[in-house]
Ligand SMILES: Nc1ncnc2c1ncn2[C@@H]1O[C@H](COP(=O)(O)OP(=O)(O)OP(=O)(O)O)[C@@H](O)[C@H]1O
């Protein structure tokens with residue numbers, strides 16, 4: 001396949017919140033507001049930004065776990081937005097997600113062996129003996145012995161559970177993995193092991209990752225390129241080195257200033273993030289073709305191309321929205337849609 005594995009153009013997602021009874025109280029959150037990027041086969045693109053900036057929504061949109069409000073998602077040369085339910089179901093074999101919370105994403109009533117084999121069964125890729133063989137193989141691939149197949153998720157440590165989530169994501173031999181904060185829920189000592197596992201798997205199976213994290217340190221470690229997201233938009237995108245050394249957007253610089261550096265001489269001055277504000281819903285109106293909100297002036301937050309940044313919004317206060325974690329079982333494909 002020539003060209004990018006994944007190409008996202010002008011992706012948008014708006015959520016209507018509030019106003020259950022009165023439509024005039026309804027507000028629209030522009031969770032993802034015109035996001036574009038491409039991912040080459042075998043590449044890792046890190047998507048970094050503060051809590052609530054739209055990272056997970058972007059990941060879920062790409063897998064079409066939620067419906068986009070606008071834009072295009074081309075995966076392996078096909079526009080996922082226009083696929084029928086059945087075609088999408090088939091395409092999902094090739095794209096999987098690893099969630100942040102391995103406990104919440106694994107079915108507590110299933111043994112590990114069944115969790116890993118379930119996608120194979122749903123997509124009818126192997127008979128019972130074949131599934132058992134493949135499960136043992138996948139357990140070995142993620143560094144666990146085959147005996148783990150008999151255990152339940154609550155009998156495992158956080159790191160082991162995340163390994164199971166990764167094994168299940170690999171079962172159908174995907175080309176793309178969206179890893180949504182895959183180590184954020186783990187102890188620091190375990191994080192490095194799981195990150196190293198993800199890097200090994202990428203090399204071994206030629207995987208392509210969209211690696212989502214709020215931690216730029218981890219993203220720089222994992223990624224070939226980095227996209228910085230802020231309030232639903234990508235404000236800066238470039239190679240890891242460009243972002244590390246020549247970041248231009250003030251928000252990227254705030255993130256960089258918090259990255260720990262071993263050499264004291266090379267340490268950056270820590271830039272304090274502007275005061276945090278409570279969660280706010282942005283209204284739907286746009287002034288001058290751009291998003292606007294009541295107490296911020298319209299700014300020219302244009303979409304950057306690779307290695308460029310949009311003009312910074314000098315007096316836009318930094319808005320931090322509190323985490324609203326939404327659970328979700330593994331994306332392991334649901335039952336096939338009716339033909
Ligand atoms: N189903 C939903 N209904 C309403 N609002 C939503 C929904 N899903 C996400 N949002 C809102 O969209 C915005 C982006 O959320 P998202 O989960 O994508 O952020 P995030 O960058 O992944 O944050 P975190 O780092 O905390 O995981 C937030 O304001 C969130 O409250």
Ligand SMILES: [Mg+2]
Nearest residue numbers: 055056057181
């Ligand atoms: Mg998230």
